[in-house]
Amino acid sequence: MKLTVEEQAMADGRRGPVLEFAIDLLTKAGAMHGAERFEPIEAAYVNTTFATVQPLHDLLVWLAGNRAQVTVPTYTNVGIDDPDNPMLRTDDYGRWATQQSRELRDLHKQVGCKLAMTCAPYQLPGAPGLGAQIAVSESNAVSYFNSVVGARTLKYGDFIDMAAALAGRVPFVGLHTADGRRATLHLDVAPLPDALAGDDLSYQLIGHAMGRKAGMELPALTGVNPGASPENLRGISATGASAGGVAMFHAVGLIPEASTLAAATGGNDVGTGNISAADILAARNEMTAFSQGAIDAVVIGTPHAPLSEVGMLADLVDGRAVKDGLPFYIQMNRFVLESARAKGWIDVLRKAGATPVADTCLYWRPQAHGLEGRVMTNSGKYAYYAPGELPVTTAIASLRECVESAVRGEVWNDPELDFRP
Amino acid sequence: MMALKSLVEGTASAPVLVLDAPISFWGGIDYLTGLIQDRSHPQNGKSIAGTCLVVSNIRGSGGTPGVLADTLRRGCGPAAIVIGYPDINTMTGIVVANRLYGSVFPMLLATPEQRAALVTGVRAVIDKDGSLALG
Numbered sequence: 151m152k153l154t155v156e157e158q159a160m161a162d163g164r165r166g167p168v169l170e171f172a173i174d175l176l177t178k179a180g181a182m183h184g185a186e187r188f189e190p191i192e193a194a195y196v197n198t199t200f201a202t203v204q205p206l207h208d209l210l211v212w213l214a215g216n217r218a219q220v221t222v223p224t225y226t227n228v229g230i231d232d233p234d235n236p237m238l239r240t241d242d243y244g245r246w247a248t249q250q251s252r253e254l255r256d257l258h259k260q261v262g263c264k265l266a267m268t269c270a271p272y273q274l275p276g277a278p279g280l281g282a283q284i285a286v287s288e289s290n291a292v293s294y295f296n297s298v299v300g301a302r303t304l305k306y307g308d309f310i311d312m313a314a315a316l317a318g319r320v321p322f323v324g325l326h327t328a329d330g331r332r333a334t335l336h337l338d339v340a341p342l343p344d345a346l347a348g349d350d351l352s353y354q355l356i357g358h359a360m361g362r363k364a365g366m367e368l369p370a371l372t373g374v375n376p377g378a379s380p381e382n383l384r385g386i387s388a389t390g391a392s393a394g395g396v397a398m399f400h401a402v403g404l405i406p407e408a409s410t411l412a413a414a415t416g417g418n419d420v421g422t423g424n425i426s427a428a429d430i431l432a433a434r435n436e437m438t439a440f441s442q443g444a445i446d447a448v449v450i451g452t453p454h455a456p457l458s459e460v461g462m463l464a465d466l467v468d469g470r471a472v473k474d475g476l477p478f479y480i481q482m483n484r485f486v487l488e489s490a491r492a493k494g495w496i497d498v499l500r501k502a503g504a505t506p507v508a509d510t511c512l513y514w515r516p517q518a519h520g521l522e523g524r525v526m527t528n529s530g531k532y533a534y535y536a537p538g539e540l541p542v543t544t545a546i547a548s549l550r551e552c553v554e555s556a557v558r559g560e561v562w563n564d565p566e567l568d569f570r571p
Numbered sequence: 572m573m574a575l576k577s578l579v580e581g582t583a584s585a586p587v588l589v590l591d592a593p594i595s596f597w598g599g600i601d602y603l604t605g606l607i608q609d610r611s612h613p614q615n616g617k618s619i620a621g622t623c624l625v626v627s628n629i630r631g632s633g634g635t636p637g638v639l640a641d642t643l644r645r646g647c648g649p650a651a652i653v654i655g656y657p658d659i660n661t662m663t664g665i666v667v668a669n670r671l672y673g674s675v676f677p678m679l680l681a682t683p684e685q686r687a688a689l690v691t692g693v694r695a696v697i698d699k700d701g702s703l704a705l706g
Binding site for chain 2: 171204310
């Protein structure tokens with residue numbers, strides 16, 4: 151890689167051990183990807199807050215001890231601790247991890263990070279826009295920033311995200327470049343029944359099916375409901391990332407970089423396929439371990455719920471009551487939490503027996519209170535990951551189905567969403 | 572003697588373990604023991620601790636570096652990795668462990684032909700320049 155004078159000074163250790171470490175990591179990564187130079191970034195989003203992995207803790211202690219400071223605005227992903235819900239994880243492991251999480255949060259503050267503690271940083275005010283170069287690790291945020299916002303990031307990982315935040319730059323390759331963002335696969339989404347097409351559930355299912363079909367390709371989707379909101383497209387980005395590792399997709403006609411299919415592909419000939427109604431049904435079946443009988447908990451907001459979803463949930467539960475003793479969690483970031491509180495929605499949720507949760511993620515161990523057995527969720531990402539982490543089985547459902555089931559304490563299926571291709 | 576491409580400089584002398592399928596550190600390796608715990612892996616139950624691990628690729632996620640570094644910290648990780656694909660997360664875990672824990676753990680890129688010459692149980696001696704001798 152060709153280094154600037156400043157980058158060479160970092161590499162030679164003349165800017166101290168922290169930047170020497172950071173640029174070494176980034177240079178090795180760049181060389182492995184075939185990058186020729188670095189590109190400055192505007193912001194970074196780090197995953198180094200995972201409290202139960204000791205080397206993350208050790209690295210942050212080393213950074214803080216060397217008085218390291220990030221050089222671009224840097225936002226943290228979730229931890230274990232939610233200060234508003236001290237009873238969330240109270241067994242021995244939970245208490246230990248919560249304490250670790252607090253220490254790790256303080257260390258991130260010392261190195262200059264903003265304690266956003268969210269997996270949905272694209273919902274924060276002042277988030278990067280079209281064309282911004284950024285470094286992001288959290289898989290759903292990678293795909294949302296690339297696909298819906300049009301900002302540019304690779305899928306980074308532990309430590310290298312922090313190295314990018316410290317050095318303020320990344321190797322200029324892949325999704326950071328115009329060529330690297332062109333679609334390599336065209337998938338046409340089949341028309342769905344109106345009721346399903348109008349529900350956020352359909353986007354969770356499309357994303358899951360896309361993840362299963364995309365492989366290593368960068369898909370362009372045609373046939374997506376032209377009325378889809380950014381919050382709906384978030385369903386595709388989150389589940390495409392969990393089920394298939396998709397770091398970017400083009401929703402043709404819905405996003406700035408893909409006004410047409412030709413714009414998405416750059417005019418290149420690409421492979422074609424489709425997401426049929428049968429694929430959508432298969433996605434729902436794959437994420438449905440039970441379709442009747444009693445449930446043990448409901449989880450909303452993986453990734454953290456947007457304000458619009460909190461509002462919809464408040465409408466649905468207003469004047470209702472979740473079955474006594476049934477945990478009903480809705481996860482969101484603190485900015486959304488305060489906005490929802492100002493609208494009176496948090497009071498409505500609490501009155502109905504729902505528990506707002508911030509700063510953490512409820513598919514991670516240590517297990518949160520009551521998350522065992524049969525868990526219903528409107529999130530494809532939760533349905534996909536939670537059974538591997540927690541003693542649960544999951545069923546994906548619409549937001550309304552989640553609420554009606556929580557009130558009854560057993561699965562309620564919306565007949566309008568039932569379909570057979 | 573084989574000249575491999577050095578991705579992370581280091582030295583090692585360790586018995587080769589050739590994996591028949593890619594592995595994920597996140598969830599696939601017990602980081603307390605170094606045993607392969609992925610039930611779908613053909614070498615489930617084998618230990619990677621102290622080996623020169625030869626693998627086509629490390630599967631996985633952005634969580635790879637933390638878990639890999641943790642196995643190296645605990646002394647139950649491999650002694651070297653010879654890989655068929657330049658995986659960034661694997662490299663990162665090694666660079667961080669070398670920095671934090673003072674190890675000199677090497678990572679080498681090998682062609683399929685070079686990997687085919689490496690047989691489980693044979694001792695591999697790796698030098699800083701990426702050369703690998705069998706002995």
